[in-house]
Amino acid sequence: EGEQPKYRRVLLKLSGEALAGNQGYGIDPEVLSAIAAEVKEVVNLGIQLALVIGGGNIFRGVAAASKGMDRASADYMGMLATVMNSLALQDAMEQAGVVTRVLSAIEMREVAEPYIRRRAMRHLEKGRVVIFGAGTGNPYFTTDTAASLRAMEINAEIILKATKVDGIYSADPAKNKDAVKFISLTYLDVLKKGLQVMDATATSLCMDNDLPIMVFNLTVPGNIKRAIMGENIGTIVKG
Ligand code: UDP
Numbered sequence: 001e002g003e004q005p006k007y008r009r010v011l012l013k014l015s016g017e018a019l020a021g022n023q024g025y026g027i028d029p030e031v032l033s034a035i036a037a038e039v040k041e042v043v044n045l046g047i048q049l050a051l052v053i054g055g056g057n058i059f060r061g062v063a064a065a066s067k068g069m070d071r072a073s074a075d076y077m078g079m080l081a082t083v084m085n086s087l088a089l090q091d092a093m094e095q096a097g098v099v100t101r102v103l104s105a106i107e108m109r110e111v112a113e114p115y116i117r118r119r120a121m122r123h124l125e126k127g128r129v130v131i132f133g134a135g136t137g138n139p140y141f142t143t144d145t146a147a148s149l150r151a152m153e154i155n156a157e158i159i160l161k162a163t164k165v166d167g168i169y170s171a172d173p174a175k176n177k178d179a180v181k182f183i184s185l186t187y188l189d190v191l192k193k194g195l196q197v198m199d200a201t202a203t204s205l206c207m208d209n210d211l212p213i214m215v216f217n218l219t220v221p222g223n224i225k226r227a228i229m230g231e232n233i234g235t236i237v238k239g
Pocket residue numbers: 014015016017053054055056057059060061062074075076077078079081082134135136137138139140141142143144145146
């Protein structure tokens with residue numbers, strides 16, 4: 001009620017698994033439309049939103065490489081998986097009436113625009129939701145690193161990292177009853193404690209450029225908006 005959002009330009013990182021819903025694999029259309037509805041709500045507040053989506057619900061490079069596949073080839077497959085997820089999200093958002101553009105780090109002009117930084121900025125300024133597909137375009141990286149990189153490139157104020165838990169814990173809360181939740185952590189805490197929130201590459205990139213990350217639970221309806229309004233609904237990682 002008259003409340004102003006804390007952030008104006010935000011990068012939302014969704015894991016591929018988030019799209020799988022309870023089936024644990026592939027893409028659940030109900031999850032897609034729930035995300036689209038929440039995105040619509042924040043876009044209507046005038047928030048500029050960019051998305052990076054993972055691919056773990058379809059294909060993971062490291063997992064395939066551990067079974068003997070060439071790592072770089074496997075990673076390219078993983079990046080293609082993120083493009084599939086991007087198209088699925090785009091479709092759901094457009095059905096909800098949200099204008100979106102998919103920008104791919106790997107050129108495939110029939111399917112998505114190529115990633116051009118200035119074009120991404122222009123889309124955001126026009127209120128279009130930008131979905132960054134194909135990660136960084138390079139093997140040996142993750143979509144968390146892609147999220148950090150793109151967030152910096154577009155001058156996002158924060159990375160909102162959506163997960164299935166409501167923040168960063170001292171241990172896996174699903175396996176350990178004594179796990180405690182952190183309200184706030186420094187980048188160095190995350191790196192030193194070896195907390196599995198984000199890989200070290202992504203975390204250090206954020207550290208070097210002072211970009212805060214908020215880890216929160218996507219499965220609670222309304223959480224994207226709460227995070228954007230500035231409520232600490234999970235764990236915040238900063239300097
Ligand atoms: N990937 C890559 N380079 C990137 C981003 C992703 O090679 O810049 C590949 C990598 O194989 C990874 C897969 O894409 O396993 C899916 O991304 P990720 O595991 O980050 O997805 P998430 O865990 O968020 O679902």
